[in-house]
Amino acid sequence: MRVLNFAVVGCGRIGNRHAGHIKNNGKLVAICDIDFEKAKIMANEYGATPYDSIETMLSNEPKIDLVAVCTPNGLHAEHSIKALRAGHHVLCEKPMATSVYDCGEMIKAAENANKRLMIVKQNRYNPPVEAVKKLIDQGGLGKIYSVQLSCFWNRNPDYYKNSWKGTLDLDGGTLYTQFSHFVDLLYWMIGDVKNVEAFGGNFNHQNIAEFDDNGVIALEFYNGAIGTINYTVNSFAKNMEGSLTIFGEKGTIKIGGQYLNELEYQSLDGQIIDNLPEGNTANNYGQYQGSMSNHDRVYANVVEVLTNDGVISANGFEGLKTVEIIDKIYNKMKGRFDTL
Numbered sequence: 001m002r003v004l005n006f007a008v009v010g011c012g013r014i015g016n017r018h019a020g021h022i023k024n025n026g027k028l029v030a031i032c033d034i035d036f037e038k039a040k041i042m043a044n045e046y047g048a049t050p051y052d053s054i055e056t057m058l059s060n061e062p063k064i065d066l067v068a069v070c071t072p073n074g075l076h077a078e079h080s081i082k083a084l085r086a087g088h089h090v091l092c093e094k095p096m097a098t099s100v101y102d103c104g105e106m107i108k109a110a111e112n113a114n115k116r117l118m119i120v121k122q123n124r125y126n127p128p129v130e131a132v133k134k135l136i137d138q139g140g141l142g143k144i145y146s147v148q149l150s151c152f153w154n155r156n157p158d159y160y161k162n163s164w165k166g167t168l169d170l171d172g173g174t175l176y177t178q179f180s181h182f183v184d185l186l187y188w189m190i191g192d193v194k195n196v197e198a199f200g201g202n203f204n205h206q207n208i209a210e211f212d213d214n215g216v217i218a219l220e221f222y223n224g225a226i227g228t229i230n231y232t233v234n235s236f237a238k239n240m241e242g243s244l245t246i247f248g249e250k251g252t253i254k255i256g257g258q259y260l261n262e263l264e265y266q267s268l269d270g271q272i273i274d275n276l277p278e279g280n281t282a283n284n285y286g287q288y289q290g291s292m293s294n295h296d297r298v299y300a301n302v303v304e305v306l307t308n309d310g311v312i313s314a315n316g317f318e319g320l321k322t323v324e325i326i327d328k329i330y331n332k333m334k335g336r337f338d339t340l
């Protein structure tokens with residue numbers, strides 16, 4: 001099997017995580033960051049060539065197979081489109097972008113270049129999530145009546161300090177940075193969203209973040225199901241819960257834990273889900289945790305797609321759908337929390 005050549009754009013925590021998984025799946029040949037010192041340190045660790053601009057990297061590295069875009073949310077579209085137009089496949093971190101328009105431009109760029117555009121949606125690989133998705137696809141829940149998504153996390157001032165996080169242009173909002181994986185699972189497991197009603201506020205991060213830190217949302221899906229999203233980053237001192245409860249014709253099931261890592265409840269018609277693997281731990285960032293660390297599975301899929309004509313685990317269209325749903329929510333919420 002041919003060894004794939006990779007490049008990473010963005011040398012933050014997530015970029016370093018990508019580099020570690022690339023080492024196990026191919027060759028990291030180039031690393032780019034506007035902070036050239038960061039790029040040099042990371043490049044030295046992995047035997048790659050450092051660059052301080054994506055333009056220079058793309059012009060000097062024609063043999064790159066795939067560019068991993070690990071920059072701030074608001075730059076995902078720009079960097080993905082440049083890589084695609086230069087003739088490289090792209091793996092873009094979540095969220096795909098912070099506007100529906102930008103997602104469309106990314107998809108067009110991939111189609112025009114005849115290149116693959118893949119989006120990181122690692123929560124799809126959580127063992128209980130995979131099991132419930134299979135149950136739904138096989139008709140094990142029958143008609144889905146309703147769904148409840150709860151996202152109760154903590155993000156303290158240190159998380160936002162000296163960072164692009166909390167800025168509207170580069171971060172985009174709590175649903176983009178903290179909970180876009182959760183919204184993706186609603187689309188992937190339940191279906192597309194037709195209508196939303198939303199209320200949000202910035203209660204505890206007024207001098208830190210330029211957007212919401214909590215919200216309550218009602219959803220109507222095209223398939224007739226209804227649902228709610230309850231989210232906050234104001235859980236006192238630490239993350240509390242990330243859960244998804246589904247009520248269907250043939251059963252009720254809840255995926256819970258801090259980050260959708262446990263099958264907490266099931267009452268199913270004539271069957272039971274058991275013997276699930278434990279799964280990976282959460283991404284640990286010191287004072288807080290993120291989602292389950294499944295980038296190993298993401299890169300295994302990348303290799304399968306590029307060397308064996310495999311099926312993309314999360315494509316650009318699916319990334320667009322997540323952004324469309326978040327966009328509907330924020331358009332309903334607009335102006336409602338400016339003065340809180």
